[in-house]
Amino acid sequence: MTDLKVQHILTLTQLIAQGARHNFVPITTSYLGKSINKSQQSASKHLRELEKDGFIERIMHGRKFSVKITSKGYSEMVKLSSILKSSLNSFPSFVELKGTLVSGMGEGAYYMSLKGYTKQFKSKINYIPFPGTLNVKLHEKEYIEAAQQFRTLNGVIIKGFCDSKRTYGWVKCFKCKLNNSIDCELIILERTHHDESIIELISKTNIRKTAKLRDSSKLTIRIPIMG
Template structure:
């Protein structure tokens, strides 16, 4: 019987099966009380007893009474059920590694800060050494309109990045910058037209920046590239673009 056919199979059933497997319960009868199982699932002893009864009824475990104690082990069906779950989890985890983080937003006019920061030698040399190019002066600013993109923007700091060190000059201290390799392309389906007007659409390799010190909130993404992103990709203010973070 497949996992999907078990309408009553739940998280507590899963925890107990996994625990039994981990301590040798596939091939051996183990003397485990419902009290011990209650601690495994962090529920009452009564709940643990019911879970054990459910598992036995579904032929996922078998219990043999020896005097006042029960010996418990997985049945072959119980072991196969865990194997099915493992295969599904592994496939999902492997597939998730290929799922890129992406954002969608509109290009907006910046405040000119990007051009200033890109011109600072303390950053320029590190960009050249670590990214392999000296960025075009200025950043492309993309305003995120949907909340889930803003949340992803906030969580981006937890992803692997290229770290640009902060530095000091005679005037002030400048913070670190985290760079994320990405691609940017115009969203040609913005008008949901089944026959969009032919345009010179070009995907461009870029880097998304997260700054230690910035006036922007999580609704805005700053992007740099070796050339003018607008010119190379035929973009303008107001265009909707898709930014995909590379793994």
């Protein structure tokens, strides 16, 4: 890990942004404090500590001064950057949700069989789903909150449409794997009667039957995250 103190990272970042990597840059503690959202006194303390630890050099001009980051200071920032990049690139490439199977109200079969949806399913996810959805109850808060992010992530959009009876909302699809073996889609609906703890899956086949599932069966869903 880096030898830098957490409170000094923003200060060095701001100094680099001001051009202090290669040059002595005139700076005031009041300006620096505002830039890092700290008081003038805190900014002054940061500079003293950074100078003492050999991360910066200061040249005084009466009551004014100029600052330059030392090779040691820059090396520590490069090290920190490498650690951050490694951490950000090592995140799981999927979201995992766990829950149990519950029975729905039977509405999924009706909606999944509407031509306004089936034509789009065929062209966009390459199959017409079995008429019905598999309802999964998420019991843990972390899974419920993880599932909510799919409302803002990019998925395959099945557009809403109108017929002589009413208007139907959009459906967003995300490829996923059920119990590490069954290919299916997590669907996010523009309109739903379910609360946030219920997610719905669709597939080519009747998952409940082919996987021999019943209410309360434990399920694990993995949804790949693209980028």
